[in-house]
Amino acid sequence: MAGSIRLEIVTPEKTVVSEDVQIVMAPGVVGEFGVLIGHTPFLTALKTGVVRYSDIQGGEHMVFVSGGFAEALPQKVTILAESAERRRDIDAERARAALERAQKRLAEQRSKEEFDFIRAQAALQRALIRLRIAENRSLH
Amino acid sequence: MATLKDIKNKISAVKKTKQITKAMNMVAASKLRSSQANMEGFRPYARKFAEVLGSLAERAGEGASPLLVPKPDVKRIHLVLCTSDRGLCGGFNTNLTEKAEAFMKEKAGSGIEFSFTAFGRKGRNWCRKVKTPIVSEHIGIMGTAVKFNEAATPGRKLVQGFLEGAYDEVYVVYAEFLSMAKQVPVLKKLLPIPPIEKAETDSGSLDQGYLPEHICEPSAAELLGEMLPRNVFVQLYSALLETSASEHAARMLAMNNATKACNDMMANLTLVYNKARQAAITAELMDIVGGAEALKG
Numbered sequence: 001m002a003g004s005i006r007l008e009i010v011t012p013e014k015t016v017v018s019e020d021v022q023i024v025m026a027p028g029v030v031g032e033f034g035v036l037i038g039h040t041p042f043l044t045a046l047k048t049g050v051v052r053y054s055d056i057q058g059g060e061h062m063v064f065v066s067g068g069f070a071e072a073l074p075q076k077v078t079i080l081a082e083s084a085e086r087r088r089d090i091d092a093e094r095a096r097a098a099l100e101r102a103q104k105r106l107a108e109q110r111s112k113e114e115f116d117f118i119r120a121q122a123a124l125q126r127a128l129i130r131l132r133i134a135e136n137r138s139l140h
Numbered sequence: 141m142a143t144l145k146d147i148k149n150k151i152s153a154v155k156k157t158k159q160i161t162k163a164m165n166m167v168a169a170s171k172l173r174s175s176q177a178n179m180e181g182f183r184p185y186a187r188k189f190a191e192v193l194g195s196l197a198e199r200a201g202e203g204a205s206p207l208l209v210p211k212p213d214v215k216r217i218h219l220v221l222c223t224s225d226r227g228l229c230g231g232f233n234t235n236l237t238e239k240a241e242a243f244m245k246e247k248a249g250s251g252i253e254f255s256f257t258a259f260g261r262k263g264r265n266w267c268r269k270v271k272t273p274i275v276s277e278h279i280g281i282m283g284t285a286v287k288f289n290e291a292a293t294p295g296r297k298l299v300q301g302f303l304e305g306a307y308d309e310v311y312v313v314y315a316e317f318l319s320m321a322k323q324v325p326v327l328k329k330l331l332p333i334p335p336i337e338k339a340e341t342d343s344g345s346l347d348q349g350y351l352p353e354h355i356c357e358p359s360a361a362e363l364l365g366e367m368l369p370r371n372v373f374v375q376l377y378s379a380l381l382e383t384s385a386s387e388h389a390a391r392m393l394a395m396n397n398a399t400k401a402c403n404d405m406m407a408n409l410t411l412v413y414n415k416a417r418q419a420a421i422t423a424e425l426m427d428i429v430g431g432a433e434a435l436k437g
Contacts, residue, residue: 010184013178069366
């Protein structure tokens with residue numbers, strides 16, 4: 001391994017991740033991308049999704065992010081997200097409840113205001129991704 | 141004339157008040173600590189956000205987003221008033237509402253319509269009193285651990301309102317937390333977004349390779365368009381955090397003063413009580429001596 005890169009995942013409420021990692025994979029709006037040390041300065045918006053990284057010992061981690069931006073610099077990756085949760089911080093119960101709520105809302109108001117529909121869809125997506133991370137037991 | 145018993149009752153009443161103010165002081169102190177921790181937690185995000193936004197704004201140039209463009213004819217102003225839910229914090233809320241009132245007076249006369257978004261019960265009540273329309277009110281979140289969502293949701297409405305032309309300008313009135321002893325009411329323009337200055341870059345060693353010429357996905361202008369509304373949420377969130385911390389600091393100070401005033405009052409009352417007691421004893425003695433003298437004669 002050529003060296004480690006600093007990863008910081010920051011939300012308005014707290015710093016979720018701040019550690020040295022080998023590689024970071026993040027869901028950019030234009031496509032998923034990976035960052036290793038020495039990356040060209042790069043700035044992108046992120047989709048709601050999963051940021052994956054492997055720490056120095058090679059352990060795989062997944063972090064849920066939504067509403068975010070990522071900035072990659074040669075030595076450092078900063079992810080600014082409206083919300084970000086490590087796998088152990090995800091409340092699976094809550095996500096499941098949110099999933100059901102969103103499904104119900106989508107079934108009910110297919111014809112109603114478009115804005116609400118989009119919101120429910122976004123909620124559904126967030127819940128699904130959270131659950132996907134929470135149920136993957138091979139990760140940290 | 142107050143009897144001995146009256147004074148004694150008064151002393152015990154003051155003592156009970158003091159217990160309450162002292163407890164409130166300590167509660168405010170512990171809440172202040174958690175509010176300050178929230179502010180600390182927000183700082184890295186705010187700093188990075190300003191840095192990225194600054195470098196983007198520089199590249200995208202002027203007029204890149206309708207949120208940056210001032211309206212030619214300002215007729216409708218929207219004020220976001222951040223206050224506390226509860227009282228007993230000195231002049232805290234009055235200072236904030238006075239700031240809003242002064243601003244309205246300054247702008248009044250040119251046929252401007254005002255509307256409000258109220259954070260905190262005290263501000264909401266004030267808006268009702270001055271009979272200005274309240275577009276939305278948020279009660280029960282000030283002074284607690286404010287979530288980012290609680291700023292983002294109303295923030296989104298503000299941005300929408302501005303774009304649709306419901307408001308020509310949006311301001312926020314909040315209490316800036318300068319220190320434990322000093323909180324200043326501040327009026328800040330949220331929309332249109334004032335020209336963004338390039339923020340100073342983080343001087344941390346890891347950021348030394350900072351180059352402004354990032355590759356951007358999508359383009360710099362599109363990214364800026366994404367980030368600008370969020371800038372409103374960030375500003376609003378920071379205002380809410382500052383106001384919450386300021387509220388607790390103001391209450392701490394007010395309760396500290398109240399406790400001191402209770403001590404003074406108790407000292408004075410005890411003095412009065414002792415004097416009255418002494419006077420009563422002297423009077424009694426005089427009676428006895430007088431009686432004895434009379435018997436002798």
